[in-house]
Amino acid sequence: MRHDRPLSSAYQVLHYPDPDKLGLRVRHTVAARAAAQNWVRRHAARGISNPMAAAEIANRASLIAWELMENAHRHSHSGAPDQTLTLMLERSRYLLSITVTDAGPTPGCKRLSFPEQKSHGGGLGRVASLSFYWDWDGCAGLPVTVKARIELP
Template identity: 40%
Template sequence: MNLPSPGKHGIVLGPDPHHVGLARRWADRIARDTDSASFALITAVSELVTNAQRHTRSGDPGGTTTVVVERRPFAYVLTVTDNGPRPGPTIPVPRIEDRHEPLMVGGYGLRMLDALAAYWDWSGTAGGPLTVRALLERDSAPPGTVAP
């Protein structure tokens, strides 16, 4: 994906669950940072792409998920856009579920994003594509700068 800014990188993924691993490897190459900063970006990308594939039309045949990472001096801005909700009686939106069963499998993606991100939100229209945006701090200053 060609983007106008040299600090922005994007990828369009298909519905194949193996594309989550492709997204992780792509994010690792984009990060070019310390392991802890890379971990936050890679984990956030992995969880959001997984959510898009599991809960939206992005996981259906022909579906896509668009991931964009903008490298800023001390943070990454991550956006993940899906193809919108699957047909059904309700339109799901990203939310952190209250957990009453700590041993329950799955459902922790947004909770992990919430723990890793300095900020996150979502935007979209009812029945249309939805974008989750996250600000992930980088824990190291770029060469030649002084961390605050």
């Protein structure tokens, strides 16, 4: 997703008709990612009555969001100045999905890069260890969406 005008703050809240879907448009800076990570921490555990379970879900979701945003900013056009990515939380009865959609490949990119889990454990390896499932959707030259799911108590 590309936007012509830069955001005046770290992120912009996106509004959806479904109350179980929350989203942000996040700037490319580390400070914006940190602000979005804190937003995820505040919203991920909403409605979970057990404080220990709520803290665990909030922590895992915020770490997953950080890794997905970091990857998008590092490996796509979302990392260019004045570019953004979209971060979304979507809740169902037993699942919380954390989704990041980047701005597509960098201009002039000669190598097509799709999300892959590397053996060193960072990035998507960390996402895999924090979630019970992750996947991605996209095609060559277009934005890529990566989604991780956490089971809810």
